[in-house]
Amino acid sequence: MTYTLIILILLALSTIAYRAGSTRALAVAKTAGVARLHSRPAYYGFLVSLWCGVPAFLLLLTWMICEPVVVDDLIVAGLPEKIQSLPENRLNLVVNDIKNLVDSKMVSGEVNEEISKAADHYRKLKATSRELAAVLVLLIATSAIYLVWRLISPTLQARNQVEKIIKGALIACSTFAIFITIGIILSVLFESIRFFKIVPFYEFLFGLEWSPQMAIRADQVGSSGAFGAIPIFAGTLMISLIAMLVAVPLGLMSAIYLSEYANRKFRAVAKPLLEILAGIPTVVYGFFAALTVAPFIRGSLSGFGFDVSSESALAAGLVMGIMIIPFVSSLSDDVINAVPQAMRDGSYALGATRSETIKQVVIPAALPGIVGGVLLAVSRAIGETMIVVMSAGLAANLTANPFQAVTTVTVQIVTLLVGDQEFDSPKTLAAFALGLILFIVTLVLNIIALFVVRKYREQYE
């Protein structure tokens, strides 16, 4: 019996439960009088239906998550000694073969008797598991219907109970965000700790050389990978700096013009147009950078005798800056609009021109908010991935020359994790360590920025 079928049956049962509950409520009410019923009949129906559906569905969900793990363990336990003692990755291969054999897909090794026996075992286990799940789930569902159905009486507070259940579900949903954060921290932290057991923490943070290659054999040349992340941090900072040099002046001036000078018509046209820039997927920017901007920069600057790499930090930073313009401008727009008009009027009354008012009154008043916005933009730039993956380099150069190719944290994470992975090599684990640093840095920037913006908002409220 497949899971889809079980779910369909469960849905049908819940509908039946609803009908049963509401008719029972009406029947009970007939003897005692409808006015005596605590809740409207529909609530009795909901109550039965929820009790029938929710626990059974939760059980099914747990079953679906746990089944593969348990079944895998059982297959391995059923294999002969000889195969069980294989190293873990070989064992995984065997288990995969067994599964593929059952799903009639391609098999990597040859099919011997043991494997086909195990495949039979697997098929049986899976079928048993499904049947067991179906029986248990349906048993719970039907017995819940019966039990709650019997409880229905005019004094049963069905509405309150239904509302309690729904409220519980709402609370569960709202804690989801916490679980995501915990999930991120745990997943990144565990792998990072494994990494720092192999490569010392200070060597990672302060090392000057990055070449994440580990030898397969012990005697191979260049077997000692270097995991000094300084060149990567420097590259990330340089590209982010270039991006901010583009985005902050353009974004800020756009925001000032739109909120202080532009008439309604111009604003209605220009603002959505600027926001299109924020809606374009980053992979498109990456392609634009690699296809148009980088060759253009290279062509025009090499005319002046500069030696520009085709994956220069300048191109990546410039395009990233363009992407961030609307981010800076919409945040600055918000804070500039929040400056009370009375402050501007006061300045005009003293005879200041518009630009003087903006430069000497509005901007200083809005400065904390703008700084907060810029910090958020920096965190955006540091975490941006696709633009740099497609247009920045892979080699970790420690250089301050923006015409050279540099690499960033996100580029390294992608290159280390795309392709073949082995979860015990420092090469793969290094990606998680970089991810941890990335998460911490952006988190700190965000917290500071949110704090600054919030503080600033309170000032004028």
Place this chain on the structure above:
Amino acid sequence: MNSPTEKTIDIVKRGLGKRYRSEKRFRFYGVFAIFLSLLFLALLFTSIISSGYSAFRQTYIQLSVDLPKADFDFNNLDQANYPGLIKNALREKFPQVSSRSDKKALYSLVSSGAAFQLQDLVKGNQSLIGTTVTIWVPADDDVDMFYKGYISRDVPEGNRRLNDKQLSWLDTLEGNGRIEMRFNTTFFSAGDSREPELAGIRGAFTGSMLTLLITLFLSFPIGGAAAVYLQEFAPRNRWIDMVEVNINNLAAVPSIVFGLLGLAVFINFFHVPRSSPLVGGLVLTLMTLPIIIIASRAALQSVPPSIREAALGVGASKMQTVAHHVLPLAMPGMLTGTIIGMARALGETAPLLMIGMVAFIVDIPGGFTDPSTALPVQIYLWADSPERAFVEKTSAAIMVLLAFLIAMNFIAVILRNRFERRW
């Protein structure tokens, strides 16, 4: 007061010209900044469109292929040598070609997909065997590039992807009316391929849709419920403050970190199938959830308190007030936020790279656990391919992606204008 005759007004007047000039300058900077930003936008669009519009047309070559009965085994039509038949057809057209290298050059004019096209044709209609069929087959990508003007005759032969003989054959074919540009249906109906002329976006598109479906069905109910609780029911305390700060922070976490989470938790821990829309949808759900929660809360907040008070006043419970009055009024706003969140998810690439949706997959995914890729990832893969013809494919795929994003945002705007009430 430097001298008794000079008054304050004189000092002010003296500086006035300079101040007005600086005013003008400042104003100009503002216009210039907007102009420059919009210029970049225009540049981006023109660069994509100008390099991508040609991908919607494809060069086809007409061939007359003999299908002798002797070559076919009726019990197993797959066994026949279809590439050989195509080659025969080409040789018949140019009998003077004799040397090995020339033959190879001749065969390379036609896409390797021609043989499969022939195979499908024969399998669909067995009565064709024993006759000569005239079919239009896709030209090789180099030929296609030549007719689209990316390969010039003026370039010395050694630097050209097509040699002089190939060009002369093409001229003969063209003279006979055997070369034609047509609308490129392959681009919309095929999966990925190493051959640019056979590559299409259908596989990636299906993968994207399946992924989005999972994202929508998970993130909208969960996000909506979380927003309702936080906005309508939650007590003001430390714990709720923490949840709120958490959601705001999650909205700003780099998307690649969600990819790391997906890799470590969903794939390595829960053994969700790698590269599948299922795991992609789960990761994108985590990413869009904060966006939807924030937008939904704003929508709920804009419902005036008088509505709630009226409902409570006639005896509705808190839950009934929310379910019957607040939620229906806030729904357009919540849906708008969801569509915007979905648009973000559709364009997201980085986390999908982490969970293996970057693999080369030819088949069109049929279910949530099949290996698949997504539209933006396909763009990334094609952008990495060295063939010249993939540049236009990439741009064309970007155009399709942007068209969808624009459509989604347009729907969101319409929804907002149509249903949002100002109180």
